Amino acid sequence: MLSKSIETALNKQVRIEAESSQIYLAMAIWAEVKGLEGISSFMYSQSDEEREHMLKLVKFINERGGQAHISELNAPNVKHKSYKEMFEKLLEHEIFVSESINELVHISLQEKDYATHNFLQWYVAEQIEEEAMARTILDKVKMIGDDKGGLYLFDRDIQQMTITSAAETPE
Numbered sequence: 001m002l003s004k005s006i007e008t009a010l011n012k013q014v015r016i017e018a019e020s021s022q023i024y025l026a027m028a029i030w031a032e033v034k035g036l037e038g039i040s041s042f043m044y045s046q047s048d049e050e051r052e053h054m055l056k057l058v059k060f061i062n063e064r065g066g067q068a069h070i071s072e073l074n075a076p077n078v079k080h081k082s083y084k085e086m087f088e089k090l091l092e093h094e095i096f097v098s099e100s101i102n103e104l105v106h107i108s109l110q111e112k113d114y115a116t117h118n119f120l121q122w123y124v125a126e127q128i129e130e131e132a133m134a135r136t137i138l139d140k141v142k143m144i145g146d147d148k149g150g151l152y153l154f155d156r157d158i159q160q161m162t163i164t165s166a167a168e169t170p171e
């Protein structure tokens with residue numbers, strides 16, 4: 001059974017994951033209307049993943065005697081100066097999410113809720129991967145700079161990356 005404070009903390013994370021999904025959806029749209037098809041599919045699939053992260057939390061809260069709460073969300077920023085700035089924001093956001101997961105892990109230990117602590121380990125591992133991926137992408141983006149040909153190839157490669165990772169994701 002979840003304590004009230006753990007339930008509240010997990011529900012806060014439900015909101016963060018839902019907002020993450022909206023943020024990446026807005027980024028997908030930004031890229032799509034700019035003709036950056038690869039970046040756009042990457043962001044659409046990131047958005048889907050974040051919704052999965054949210055649903056995983058929802059199920060866990062309900063299964064453990066709590067009730068998931070679906071709240072109002074902050075509207076995401078829809079303007080980006082450049083695709084570089086957009087990927088910078090993605091990394092910043094993932095760092096914020098990692099901090100929030102760490103805080104949750106901390107609370108679960110404080111309350112000696114080992115089931116929640118165990119459940120959260122999946123998120124800890126996921127955040128390591130997501131931050132690493134965002135850093136790798138950003139390094140590439142910085143290398144390309146203003147080179148149009150570079151952007152063309154990057155957009156093509158990131159689409160390939162999205163297709164491959166979707167094929168690898170277990171159902």
Ligand code: OFO
Pocket residue numbers: 017020050053094097123126127130
């Ligand atoms: Fe990328 O954040 Fe979810 O966990």
